[in-house]
Amino acid sequence: MDIVAQWVRVSWTKQSRGGHHAARRNALPTAFTLPQHHAPLTHEVTMHEHDGFQPVISLHHGTPSCDAVQLSHTEDQVRVELIPTAWGMPRRHRRPPAVRLPRGQWLRWQINYRFTHHCTGDWLYRLDTLNIAHGPVPVDVFLTEPHQSIDERAYLR
Secondary structure (H helix, E strand, C coil): CCEEEEEEEEEECHHHCCHHHHHHHHCCCCCCCCCCCCCCEEEEEEEEHHHCCCCEEEEECCCCCCCCEEEEEECCEEEEEECCCCCCECCCCCCCCCEEEECCCEEEEEEEEEEECCCCCCEEEEEEEEEEEECCCCCCHHHCCCCEEEEECCCCC
């Protein structure tokens, strides 16, 4: 598949829920420039509160994990469906349908979660942004306006 994907994942605790910490977290980018690449490629950028939200980058030559994104090729389109993690809250019983992504277009899909820390019981939060393109794209493609976008962000308490 001629897919280029970029996951941008931001995680934080209640320390970054309000005030200037939240403003800093909310100002973090939802997209980055891609490295020089050949499709298929998955570019992951994670930013954690405990690291001062410094971007940590990893590359995987291939499509995103099928546990996180369902991809299927139909004619000249790719069907994209984000799969929410089973461990995150709130549960999403009504979800948007899969998106058909024509060649040369890209999609931004955002979803957020609240997790319970297994040792302390404290809540942890995460915002996942999937930027995904079908076909050859320039390295700055995800810095432009997406052709399609889905926002599944929910109120996290």
